[in-house]
Amino acid sequence: MKKSLLLLSILAAISVVAAEAPGAQAAFGSSGESVVVPDSFAFTGEAGSELPILQGEKFQFQTEVSRLMNIVINSLYKTPEIFLRELISNGSDALDKIRFQSLTDPAALESNPSLNVTIAVHKEQRTITITDSGIGMTKEDLQKNLGTIAKSGTSEFLETMSGDKADMDLIGKFGVGFYSVFLVADKVRVRSKNNNDDQYVWESTAVNDFTIAKDPAGNTLGRGTQIVIHLKEDQDQYLNDSHLQELVTKYSEFINFPIYIRRTKTKTVESKPVETSKDTSKDDEDDEAVVEEAKDEDVKKSTPVTVTYEEDDLMNTNKPIWIRDPKTVSETEYDEFYRVLTREPDAKSMAYSHFKAEGDVDFKAIMYIPSKVPKDLFQRADSVQHNVKLYVKRVFITDGSSEFLPRWLSFLRVVIDAEDAPLNVSRETVQSSKSIKSIAKHLVKKMFDLLKSLSQDEEKYADFIKEFGTSLKLGALEDKSNVKKISRLLRYHSSDSDKYTSLEAYVSRMKKGQKDIFYFTGSNVDEIKQSPFVESLLARGYEVLYMDDPVDEIVLSHLNNFEGKSFQNVAKSDLKLGDEDEVQTEKELETKFLPLLDWMHATLLNEVEKVRVSNRLTTSPAALVATDFGWTANMERLMEGQAKQNKDPMHQFIKNQKKIFEINPGHPLILGLLERASRDPKGFEEDKHFQEMTKVLYDITLVRSGYTLKDGVKAFATRVENMLRVNLDVDPTAEAIYEAPQAELRDQEEIEAEIEKREDILEADEPVPGMMSAEELNKMLKEYTDSTNPSKAGPDGANVDEIVAQVEKELDSEEADQTKETVHDEL
Structure with missing residues (x-):
């Protein structure tokens, strides 16, 4: 017999004929269907009973196989449940071989036409039986396949596995699937019938030897292999049908051939009716009496009978x-x-x-x-x-x-x-x-x-972005080799459309002279639309990307550019719009507003880096802009969410960096402040009201720009209140007038009533004489639980029944009936 055939039951990765080959898919039924199995394939006789001692020829395992099994059992597999996958895979290989053989020799299937794997559990004997109707093994095959490994460098492999360092070049060249059965078994018996030989039995306990004998039961299989696994004492979980079904579904649900689990089931049927009739008189002389009794109808009786039967449930109904x-x-x-x-x-x-x-x-x-x-x-x-x-x-x-x-x-x-x-x-x-x-x-x-x-379907791709857009952005941060591809898949909200837009589409719509891709980040799109930072851009017709994902700002700073266009956060200081006369206009405005800028900067000296005229505002009076390397409001919120970073000195340093205060040169409030500052450019220190107004404006701008109030809500409220006082000509130092009634002390009579009430409550909590306290009961139950003998409890080893009797004796009063019942139930 060919070496590939001899390795059938042991090599885990044996070649399988392509599934597209004719007849590759066996006929599958629906889950739970009743399958007719030939008698020769049934799990009867030794498969479901105590295995007798096998009398036959003994063989010694080759030394390398004995050592290999020791490695398999103790080191190789991560979990014992793998044995089922390996044995089913071997069975599938055997089925493929006989099917392949039948293509040239149709008579090969006559000994057993069915092609499947069947698993049966015998709980009383603690055995699992796995039977396949595959090609089977001859006596020689059993000896070589299950007693040795074909010469393919096995000794070197064992030296590698047993040594301190593994030569990884050897891994993957050997299959040891059959030996995984000893992960869960202390004895294995294999029956096998090949068309070219009689049925033989192989048996081993995975120690040093194995036995092979001609099967005394004769040819019960027709053709194929049956493995009877005697489970170890600690492997009872595999006797559970549902657990086996779970493992088959997990590992082998897409095997080409049907896999069945044989279950023992019961049903109630009606027995065959028994006809009975009343006795007729034997007195031939009383003809009238005989006729009268003959008129009575026969009485039919039936008795329900419980029938036990076996049925094979199909496990692998799903197709690959x-x-x-x-x-x-x-x-x-x-x-x-x-x-x-x-x-x-x-x-x-x-x-x-x-x-x-x-x-x-x-x-x-x-x-x-x-x-x-x-x-x-x-x-x-x-x-x-x-x-x-x-x-x-x-x-x-x-x-x-x-x-x-x-x-x-x-x-x-x-x-x-x-x-x-x-x-x-x-x-x-x-x-x-x-x-x-x-x-x-x-x-x-x-x-x-x-x-x-x-992405060709905008609606479907929009759904994808809503669900997995953040994953794409993480990919832009992590996958450097694919960052350009990922950037083309990103989508954002935009001021140009209510739908998502790509960076590629944004670039195609850029204005004349526009060099940057403008974007702004915030908690949500509605908040972004109302931000002062986007006012001027939208008024001039520029498109702004609205980014409401916390990770957006980090991603764009990482991308740096798209098709040569840089990303510009409109909340950062260096905003260039590309206007031809922009530089000249800024210089003129700086000169015009110099008195106000000086006054404001002096007032906010400890809060801002500088005050300047803005080119990004239209309707808002002012905005607080981050420096090019500082944190925007969105980034600050994001970093504050990282609790571990709050104590980091660098975190605190960046957080406390001063911002740039920009004012809107066309806003009436700013123009009013400019007029006030221009009257007396040197009178800053004398105008306390101006200072208060500037601080209030700064606080409002902080909030509108997305930052948190530095001095807290109370300080902000105080400043607003002071401004209201000034406008209403109210004394800034005047205090609110109020008169609060004082709470009275309790008199002695009320105190004594409270003490008396408390004593009544404490007295009601006192345990009834003869009743065990909760502490005593818990102690007794703990002693019982900690006892090494389940039938004993307590330090003296008293019997539980004695404890119950003692407690019940103490609880014999009528008033304690309810308590007695509760304690009894607890015990």
């Missing part, structure tokens, strides 16, 4: 649509598969991409964009993601790798099936970093293609 040609898959199938992928019956996707990639690793994949952002998307950004599921030949390998997608794309849901992925020996992780990078590169490329296609 990713292996099909995308042209043959309907929209409905993609939607249904997404619900299977997410395990959410109402889940919907926004868009998807079904593709095949070729390169260092060939694979097929389906990528979905959810319709809604996951609630914990950013909370779990630093934890392991489970959004990418890796399969190899439709066998689930892992969803715990964070290397297939960059963190900012963690909202995607992806299925990958890599036929030749370089796995480590336990098949739980992809070993080659080069292969992972190749897969990740393909996924990111397809994601950009998918978003580019989605």
Whole structure:
């Protein structure tokens, strides 16, 4: 027999015929259907009873296999549940082989026409039986496949695994799937029937040897392999049908062949009716009496009977649509598969991409964009993601790798099936970093293609931006290699349209002489529209991008420019509008308003860096502008939200940087202040009212510019009140007139009544004589709980029944009936 055939039951990554081959898809039924299984395939006899001692020929494991099993059991696999995946995968390989053989030899299937895997649990015997109707093994196959590993450098591999350092070049070259059964079993019996030999039994306890004998039960399988697993004492969870179903669904739901779990069920049926009639007289002489009794109708009686029967429930009803040609898959199938992928019956996707990639690793994949952002998307950004599921030949390998997608794309849901992925020996992780990078590169490329296609539909893409726009912006910060592609996918609100606009579209609409992309950041669009910073720009016809995401300002400062156009925050000091006579106009205004600028700067000397005439205001009297390297109001709020940064000296230094106070040269209030300052340019210190008005204007401007009041609300309210007093000619030092009635002390009679009432309450809280206090009861219950013997309690080891009897004896008064019942229930 060929070496590839001998390795059937042990190599985890054996080649499987492509799913598109004729007949590759076995006939699947619906979940829970009753399946007729041949008697030879039934789990009867030894499979469901205590295994007798096998009498046969004993063989010693090769030394390397014995050592390998020790590594498998103790070190190799992360979780024992992997054994089920490995055995089902081996069974699937065996089924593929016999199906492949039947293409040239139709008689190969005559011994057992069914092609499936069936799992049965026998709780009383604590065994799990896994049966496949695959190609089966001869006696020689059992000895070689399950007793040795084909010569392929195994000794060197074992030396590598056992040493202090692992040679990673060897990882991925060996399959040890069968031996994973000893993670949960202390004894394994394998029956196998190949068309070219009799049925034989292999048995081992994974110690030093194994036994092979001709099956005394004869050919019960017809063809195939049956593995009876005797579970270890601490592995009872695998005797639970629902747990096995969960594992099959997790690891093997897309296997080509049907996988059944055999369940024992009961139902009540009506027994066959029994006809009875009243006795007739044997006295032939009394003919009349006989006739009379013969007229009575027969009485039919039936008794309900409970019938126990076995039924096979189909586990893998879902189809691996990713292996099909995308042209043959309907929209409905993609939607249904997404619900299977997410395990959410109402889940919907926004868009998807079904593709095949070729390169260092060939694979097929389906990528979905959810319709809604996951609630914990950013909370779990630093934890392991489970959004990418890796399969190899439709066998689930892992969803715990964070290397297939960059963190900012963690909202995607992806299925990958890599036929030749370089796995480590336990098949739980992809070993080659080069292969992972190749897969990740393909996924990111397809994601950009998918978003580019989605952006053609403005309405759908607007929904995407609402849900995942922040993820794109994080990508612009994290993914340097793709930052230009990401910048073209960004969308923002704009003063030019109620719809989202791209940076590319903004640049196409820029005005003559405009060199910068103007934007402003705030809490929401309505707040931004009312900001004094955008007034002049909008009045002149310039377009401003409205950015209401907290991360926007950081992203644009990181991008720096788009297609050579710099980003200009209109709340920063260096705002150039491109007007031809701008410089000359500014100089003239600075000269005209010099007295007012000097007065204001002297008043706000400790608050602002300087006061200047503004070119960005139209209707607001003033604005507070951040320096080019200072924090805007939006950035200040964002940084204040970082609690850990509040004590950072650099944080405090930047926060306390002075701003620039800009005034509107065309506002009536500013012109009125200018007139007042121009009357006596040297009289600043004498005009206290002017100083108060300037401070009030500064406070108002702070709020309108988005900053918080530096001196608090109380100081601001006091300044406004003082201005009102001056305007109403009210004495600034006058205080409010009020007379508050004083609260009276309690008299002695009221005090004594309160004391008496308190004593009544305390007396009512006193425990009834003979009743256990709450403290005593809790102590007794704790002693019982801490007792090492469940039937004993207390330091003296008293029996619980004795404690209950003692307590009940103490609670024999009628007044304590209710308390007695409560204590009894507690015990």
